[in-house]
Amino acid sequence: MNNEADDMKISVLSSGSGGNVTYIETNQHKILLDAGLSGVRIERLMKSINRSMKDVDMLLVSHEHTDHSKAVGVLARRYPQINVYANQPTWDAMHETIGEIPNEQKNIFPPNMVMNFGDIDIESFAVSHDAAQAQFYDFHHHNKSFVVLTDTGYISDHIFGVINNANAYVLECNHDVEMLRSGEYPWSLKQRIMSDEGHLSNEDGANSLMECIGYDTKRIFIGHRSHHNNVKELAHLTVASMLEENDFGVGTDFDLLDTDVEKASKLFTL
Template sequence: MHNDSDDMKISVLSSGSGGNCTYIETNQHHILLDAGLSGVRIERLMTSINRSMKDVDMLLVSHEHTDHSKGVGVLARRYPKINVYANQKTWDAMHETIGEVPLAQKNIFPANMTMSFGDIDIESFAVSHDAAQAQFYNFHHNGKSFVVVTDTGYLSDHILGIIRNANAYVLECNHDVEMLRSGEYPWPLKQRILSDEGHLSNEEGANSLIECIGNNTEKVFIGHRSHHNNVKELAHLTVASMLEEHDFAVGTDFDLLDTDVEKASKLFKL
């Protein structure tokens, strides 16, 4: 018999170039992945899904860019029971921007490693991004898995293998290539975004999903959308139509969902 209380519960609190934060809960842990907004905004987003920052005991950081790390120091200082995890290079790189994190709360989570925390196993994998050493995570609980991967210029076959057939994904569809090329960003920034150390476009995100989605997949969130070089409807349409061209039954076999910087996704269970 399935025990409802042993589900993994998840909400994408915020996702986009303006800030990123995801909430993952098991019986034993209340986890944030990234804290790329002010402490106050993260507290509000948590309240909006009927959860409290007071219960959070783990905060994982993917990389030092402020849209992922802005609130890390504030939350750590405000909530002493939070253990903060990042790889050494990320700690070194964000040291100046996040302020002091009490030593007792600082933990190293190396890239390409699985660490077990009671009822959840968390697998880190390095991605190709212009940060000190960006890494994302696959959360394993009770036979289910949840993958978050944004902020990467491409996904290697190795990573596609690690994340294949997860139960739910938050996957980057950062920009529409035409919007980016014709937009007002300076050329060096456009080059950075389009490079192998930049961000996945809508098409690249869709192609990655075509490689990853399996029979276990229930939910796919379109993540880390640029508010300058993308539009929610365009990203959704591009991904849905590319998946359908490859015979994926979007909306039947799995849900394709949008994310927002300002609004948390409804808490869902895996």
């Protein structure tokens, strides 16, 4: 039997259209998924959960958009112990914006692959988004799994098979459709957001959760919320109401939690 010291620990450091960073910890690894804020802000968020960037040894990048990659180059150069992982199209797309990174720190993580890193297996899966090749990840440690899935216009049957019955999720609920339609964005941008290569709405996120929640699911974080086209309370109410209407045990079988760009979630043990 595993003791708590050998469990996976997680904090959603930042999630939203303004920036995205998630921290995952095992005995052998201290991992960041994405670095979509300034290096200084990420360091401060790490300090807020009593962790240090000096201990981080892996940085996974989902795609090149700046709200996921802004500090990739800065952190890699500042902390030479960090190995950075992304697929080849993402490396190519990031090249001009993140600056030079020593070759020994650069690693290829292809989509739709499981890679083993000692006490953690990480599974990548390609998503439908208007990036060079966006991909997200399922983290497996012992018999527990943690899925991060944002920045996609829809979720395929293949992905539902990969992420089914995870212990915890960060799932995108980017926008409220009516707020987006009536907002100030140009129509071309609204079309992009609502397209199959855009972002999941609150309703899309709730419907997606109903496809993958299982008996082992204990925590769900509402992620990647737009600051212009959504409100925290509205996203939470929409998702909670839809789940409850379909007999999912919000607050009893699992916790439904909000995320924030400026404040890290409490470090929890999975």
